[in-house]
Amino acid sequence: MVSITKIGLTGRHLLTLLDYTSTEVEQLLENALTLKEAQKKGECPQLLAGKSLGMIFENASTRTRVSFEVGMTQLGGHALFLSPRDLQIGRGEPIKDTANVLSRYVDGIMIRTNSHEKVEELAEYSSVPVINALTDAYHPCQALADLLTIKEQKKSFRGLKMVYVGDGNNVAHSLLAAGAKVGMDVVVATPEGYGVDETILARAKEAAKETGAHISVTTDPKAAVRDADVIYTDVWASMGYEAEQSTREAALAPYQVNEELAALAKDDFIFLHCLPAHRGEEVTAEVIDGKHSFIYDQAENRLHAQKAVLVALMANV
Ligand code: CP
Ligand code: NVA
Numbered sequence: 001m002v003s004i005t006k007i008g009l010t011g012r013h014l015l016t017l018l019d020y021t022s023t024e025v026e027q028l029l030e031n032a033l034t035l036k037e038a039q040k041k042g043e044c045p046q047l048l049a050g051k052s053l054g055m056i057f058e059n060a061s062t063r064t065r066v067s068f069e070v071g072m073t074q075l076g077g078h079a080l081f082l083s084p085r086d087l088q089i090g091r092g093e094p095i096k097d098t099a100n101v102l103s104r105y106v107d108g109i110m111i112r113t114n115s116h117e118k119v120e121e122l123a124e125y126s127s128v129p130v131i132n133a134l135t136d137a138y139h140p141c142q143a144l145a146d147l148l149t150i151k152e153q154k155k156s157f158r159g160l161k162m163v164y165v166g167d168g169n170n171v172a173h174s175l176l177a178a179g180a181k182v183g184m185d186v187v188v189a190t191p192e193g194y195g196v197d198e199t200i201l202a203r204a205k206e207a208a209k210e211t212g213a214h215i216s217v218t219t220d221p222k223a224a225v226r227d228a229d230v231i232y233t234d235v236w237a238s239m240g241y242e243a244e245q246s247t248r249e250a251a252l253a254p255y256q257v258n259e260e261l262a263a264l265a266k267d268d269f270i271f272l273h274c275l276p277a278h279r280g281e282e283v284t285a286e287v288i289d290g291k292h293s294f295i296y297d298q299a300e301n302r303l304h305a306q307k308a309v310l311v312a313l314m315a316n317v
Pocket of ligand 1: 060062063142274
């Protein structure tokens with residue numbers, strides 16, 4: 001018998017971890033570990049039997065699509081892949097109508113889109129939980145998997161220093177939120193002009209007051225990485241910013257995570273990257289394929305973390 005903690009998130013949306021309490025985030029991680037252990041033993045509690053998840057993907061995905069779809073199957077439910085090429089949303093049907101109609105068929109809606117406002121509007125009109133599977137502002141499911149990976153490797157978040165180096169993007173924003181919620185210090189090092197959103201930074205700092213996490217930003221990658229427990233980076237040109245690739249490469253080159261930079265971290269640091277990665281750009285092959293890298297555990301943990309989210313939001317446990 002798999003013992004899942006009832007969190008009290010049934011029917012809620014997941015747009016950003018900033019909307020959840022620290023306890024809710026910690027309980028999601030506990031349930032994710034429980035579900036992971038169960039799956040390794042061949043146990044798949046059918047907590048979402050008969051339930052369906054609609055998955056709207058306006059952008060490409062390998063990990064998110066496969067892990068959500070497989071997660072639903074393992075929990076006894078079903079997932080539908082919905083691309084804007086096939087949906088009427090792609091021909092201009094309003095979000096409001098799409099949200100109302102899908103809510104009559106499915107038990108949850110997952111969406112990946114560039115526009116965070118679109119996800120907020122979908123959530124406003126949807127009577128079933130909406131899960132943000134990446135917007136221009138946040139990637140909360142990724143951050144939960146990242147926390148799970150850190151918890152497995154480092155046991156506790158308190159006293160840890162995570163350093164994100166690179167573009168101040170959606171992933172950086174969600175790491176600020178995640179660290180704030182679990183009491184882990186987060187430093188984000190970006191070039192001028194590529195910093196994190198000031199409003200999101202302020203919200204993360206406010207949330208950190210509750211846990212004692214120290215949240216800060218800098219333009220100095222070397223000072224940031226000194227004594228880091230976790231080094232994290234992401235692509236320099238996120239989806240939707242591909243046209244800026246060459247200007248971004250020039251601005252972000254000094255922020256590459258390479259062996260020289262990583263040497264400043266603690267001896268037992270771990271390296272994380274949400275993937276997909278560009279070896280030779282934001283990170284060298286030596287680092288991402290080296291002994292400190294846990295990128296494949298991290299990718300696997302998308303499955304377990306999201307199963308915990310799906311159960312918390314959609315199951316009657
Ligand atoms: N990390 C992540 O979200 O990967 P995909 O874009 O492949 O889903
Ligand atoms: N920041 C990246 C993450 C991809 C998973 C992007 O938005 O493209």
